[in-house]
Amino acid sequence: MTVVLQQGINGVVLGSLYVLVALGLTLIYGVLVQINFAHADIVTLGAFSAYFFMHGLGGGYIPSIAVALAVGGALGWLMNAAIFAPLRRQGNELLPLIATIGVSVMLENAMLAWFGPVPYAFDSPLSNDVIRFAGTFITLQNVLIIAVSVATIALLYAFMKFTFLGKALRAVSQDRETAGLMGIDPDRLVMLTFVIASALAGMAGAMLGPVLVLTPFAGTSVIVKAFAIVIIGGFGNVEGTILAGLMVGLIESYTTQYLGPGMIDIVVFALLLVMLAVRPTGLIAEKREENV
Amino acid sequence: MSSLDAAQPARVPVTRRLAFLAAVVAIALLPLVFTDTYWRTNLIVCAINVMLAIGLDFVLGYAGQLNLGQSAFYGLGAYASTLLIMRLGVPFWIAFAAAVAFAGAAGIVLSLFAMRLRGHYLAIASLGFAVITYQVLLNWISLTQGPLGIYAIPPPPALALPGLPAIGFRNLANLFYLVAGCALLSYALLDQLIRSPIGEALTAIREDEVSAAALGINGAAWKVFAFGVGSAVAGAAGCFYAAFVGTLVPDAFFITESFTILAMVVVGGMGTLIGPVWGAILLTLLPEVLRGIGDLRLVVYGAALTLVVLFMPGGIAQAARLVLARLRPERQPELLR
Numbered sequence: 001m002t003v004v005l006q007q008g009i010n011g012v013v014l015g016s017l018y019v020l021v022a023l024g025l026t027l028i029y030g031v032l033v034q035i036n037f038a039h040a041d042i043v044t045l046g047a048f049s050a051y052f053f054m055h056g057l058g059g060g061y062i063p064s065i066a067v068a069l070a071v072g073g074a075l076g077w078l079m080n081a082a083i084f085a086p087l088r089r090q091g092n093e094l095l096p097l098i099a100t101i102g103v104s105v106m107l108e109n110a111m112l113a114w115f116g117p118v119p120y121a122f123d124s125p126l127s128n129d130v131i132r133f134a135g136t137f138i139t140l141q142n143v144l145i146i147a148v149s150v151a152t153i154a155l156l157y158a159f160m161k162f163t164f165l166g167k168a169l170r171a172v173s174q175d176r177e178t179a180g181l182m183g184i185d186p187d188r189l190v191m192l193t194f195v196i197a198s199a200l201a202g203m204a205g206a207m208l209g210p211v212l213v214l215t216p217f218a219g220t221s222v223i224v225k226a227f228a229i230v231i232i233g234g235f236g237n238v239e240g241t242i243l244a245g246l247m248v249g250l251i252e253s254y255t256t257q258y259l260g261p262g263m264i265d266i267v268v269f270a271l272l273l274v275m276l277a278v279r280p281t282g283l284i285a286e287k288r289e290e291n292v
Numbered sequence: 293m294s295s296l297d298a299a300q301p302a303r304v305p306v307t308r309r310l311a312f313l314a315a316v317v318a319i320a321l322l323p324l325v326f327t328d329t330y331w332r333t334n335l336i337v338c339a340i341n342v343m344l345a346i347g348l349d350f351v352l353g354y355a356g357q358l359n360l361g362q363s364a365f366y367g368l369g370a371y372a373s374t375l376l377i378m379r380l381g382v383p384f385w386i387a388f389a390a391a392v393a394f395a396g397a398a399g400i401v402l403s404l405f406a407m408r409l410r411g412h413y414l415a416i417a418s419l420g421f422a423v424i425t426y427q428v429l430l431n432w433i434s435l436t437q438g439p440l441g442i443y444a445i446p447p448p449p450a451l452a453l454p455g456l457p458a459i460g461f462r463n464l465a466n467l468f469y470l471v472a473g474c475a476l477l478s479y480a481l482l483d484q485l486i487r488s489p490i491g492e493a494l495t496a497i498r499e500d501e502v503s504a505a506a507l508g509i510n511g512a513a514w515k516v517f518a519f520g521v522g523s524a525v526a527g528a529a530g531c532f533y534a535a536f537v538g539t540l541v542p543d544a545f546f547i548t549e550s551f552t553i554l555a556m557v558v559v560g561g562m563g564t565l566i567g568p569v570w571g572a573i574l575l576t577l578l579p580e581v582l583r584g585i586g587d588l589r590l591v592v593y594g595a596a597l598t599l600v601v602l603f604m605p606g607g608i609a610q611a612a613r614l615v616l617a618r619l620r621p622e623r624q625p626e627l628l629r
Contacts, residue, residue: 035412086602093411094358098558099601105551106594113588224423224547227416235412262431269420276405276417 002135007253013142013211015249016149020204022226022233022241023156024197030173030236031186031193032088037100038079040223041107042198046072046205047214048115051122061124065148065206072202073195079103080194085187104220111216124210145207152200153242160238169193173236224265225252228272233283240283312480319472323465332464336536338576339471340529343478345556345568347525350482352554353563354491355518356498357406360550361418364425365523367545369395369530371429371436374445374540384448388531395527396520398425403519407512410501422547429542441541448535461535471532478525483565485521494518495563548590555597561609570608 021043028036046068053064083103087096126140160166171179172189180186205219212218229248233240248268255267322335344366351359373391376382382390405417429436436442448470450460461467485491496504497511505511534540552575560571575596579589600607 029412033412035415083598083602090605092605094356094415095601095605097358097412097415098554099598101551101554102594102597102599102601104594105548105555106591106598109588109590109594113591224419228420231413231416262427265423265427266431269424272420273405273417273424276409276413280408280413 003257005134006136007257008250009136009138009142011250011253012246013138013145013249014252015246016146017204017208017211018222018225018229018249019242019245020149020152020200020207021222022229022245023153023238024200025226025230026233026236026238026241027193027197029230030238031169031176031190032084033093033236034084034096035100035227036079036084036194036197037097037223038103038107039198039201039226040219041104041111042072042075042079042201043205043208043219043222044111044216045075045107045219046202047122047209047218048111048120048205049202050206051120051209051214054122061126065203068202068206069199070202072205073199075202076194076196076198077191079198080191084190084194088190108216108220115216117215120209120214122209122214127210141207141210145211148203148207152203156196156238165189165192225268228268231272232275234281243283312476315476315479319469319476322472323468329464332468334577334580335468336464336471336532338573339468339475340533340536341553341556341572341576342475342569343471343529343532344526344553345560345572346475346479346482346565347522347529348553349557349560349562349565349568350485350525351518351522352557353561353565353568354486354494354498355515356494357515357518358411358415359402359406359418359519359522360415360547360554361402361421361425362523362526362553363545363547363549364422365395365399365526366530366533366549366553367425367429367542368398369527370534370540370545371530372527373531374442374534375435378442378445384446384535388528391531392524392527395530396524399519399521399523399526400516402523403516406515406519419547419550422550426542426546429545436540436542439541439543441539443539445534445538445540447538467536471536474528474532478528479565479569482521482525486565490514490517498563551597552590552593555593559596559600559607561607564606564609567607567609574608 021039025036025039028034028039049071050061050064050068053059053067054061059067079100083099084096087099124141126144129140130137131140131143158166160170168179168184169189169192171182171184172186176186201219204222208218208222212221225248226245229244230241232247233242233244251267251271252264255261255264259267323332326332326335344362347365348359348362351357369391372394373384373387376387376390377384402418402421405421406414409417430438432438433440447461447467450458452458459466461470486494493504493509493514496507496509497514501511533544537544556571556575557568558571559575560569561567575593579592582592604610606613
């Protein structure tokens with residue numbers, strides 16, 4: 001029973017990280033109907049910028065999360081300006097996806113050349129403080145991850161629901177042309193979405209650095225699951241993504257416990273393929289997708 | 293003017309036959325020019341990559357289905373043939389045929405998803421298929437020996453033609469003739485398919501599936517066909533890879549390999565069959581020529597992929613057509629296709 005509970009906690013922590021990464025993909029898909037493959041590398045670069053801010057410049061851990069957030073946002077702006085904005089005019093569905101695969105391969109291997117394949121010891125001061133209850137334990141780092149994720153989701157929800165920009169963003173994702181006719185500049189909102197989505201990815205990187213292994217491939221191992229999550233949850237659907245993210249986190253921790261870590265990807269992607277075969281619109285189908 | 297029009301249809305097959313002959317001559321001469329082991333090894337890798345690239349191009353460039361699972365079919369072909377040969381003692385060519393059929397069947401399984409999904413959904417589904425295949429190869433240790441790998445895989449058996457000395461495939465030049473011959477055969481086969489009404493059906497599906505259906509084209513059936521053919525070619529490449537390298541580890545078939553093959557197709561030019569051939573050769577040899585960047589091989593691939601999509605989405609084939617059109621404005625650039 002204690003093991004079940006403990007793995008449940010671990011699963012929620014992992015799931016919270018996945019949600020932060022997958023939310024960005026879902027937001028971008030919502031307004032642009034495009035996938036950013038290089039989202040993974042924004043996570044990794046966020047983790048490395050936090051690491052170097054702490055261990056190179058002697059900064060604190062909490063400020064380093066803010067640094068990663070800023071770096072992620074800047075990279076998102078750059079991705080949009082360099083890749084998505086020029087290609088949007090061509091109207092081809094697959095070209096931007098292929099271009100971001102190129103960016104991802106390039107960034108990942110450039111990081112491999114600079115940082116090397118040996119994992120970095122990214123120590124968060126919060127990892128050593130442990131809260132115990134009912135035979136289980138949770139580190140302060142994990143409490144922070146869950147708290148930041150919940151706060152981020154709440155802020156994002158409030159932003160989408162109550163601010164003008166948030167409403168404009170939803171309008172663009174529902175019908176871009178009509179939103180344009182209402183005087184909303186879609187280009188600016190797409191840019192804003194990229195900045196928000198990538199800032200979340202950078203922040204997620206700073207928080208997963210101390211939890212997972214920090215190598216140039218840290219983001220990639222998360223992103224393939226994030227892809228599975230956005231599809232299982234229903235592409236472009238925020239609630240579905242949150243639900244599916246927590247689900248995949250729990251599946252991962254219980255699979256590790258009962259089937260062994262080698263089975264994680266097999267179980268997650270088998271679930272993805274079953275979902276695609278049975279219910280390709282995802283857990284929560286918001287609107288009819290034209291791709292399924 | 294009318295006499296020129298009449299001459300046109302007769303001339304195209306002649307240039308194609310000449311191009312085919314030129315390819316045969318080039319394949320025959322290459323190992324004679326490059327006699328050292330290093331370059332002959334590179335030539336064989338080029339031939340294997342050409343097979344992978346044209347197989348993917350058939351699915352991506354013609355049928356318009358973004359398949360990120362090519363590494364899985366490549367790996368399935370390699371492991372299927374090797375396990376048949378080493379565990380069950382099946383003769384090489386029977387194992388080869390079985391592995392090609394197996395990879396093709398796996399492609400058909402994936403195409404069952406392609407029947408319902410398009411665009412990004414298919415890209416992610418095929419990526420998931422590649423991830424699962426890699427993890428199965430890595431974790432089914434009793435069958436594949438997982439990360440330890442399979443060693444001492446024999447090369448194809450010597451070919452004994454009556455009246456001629458036996459042709460052994462431990463000789464790299466002979467092995468190159470075998471692999472390049474198969475690559476040329478695959479090219480000719482795909483070329484014929486593309487020029488047949490099947491090619492028209494596939495491009496119709498790529499351009500607009502609904503309109504194609506309105507013309508009586510069964511989109512689902514042709515997607516199954518395209519995936520089957522494209523992955524069978526990748527399976528054949530896998531068999532040769534195993535027999536050539538002599539060692540198999542799952543890492544050779546990680547999803548990065550799918551991206552590498554994608555880069556070859558896109559840099560060469562999606563939707564032309566000759567483009568990916570040049571793309572595969574260029575991206576295989578470029579890191580070897582620029583010796584200093586050996587470690588940055590994949591950085592170059594990624595940069596090439598991005599820059600080509602941004603500035604020349606038709607790849608080398610488009611660039612060549614532009615150059616040719618400028619050099620000879622009076623002649624149709626028909627022979628490039």
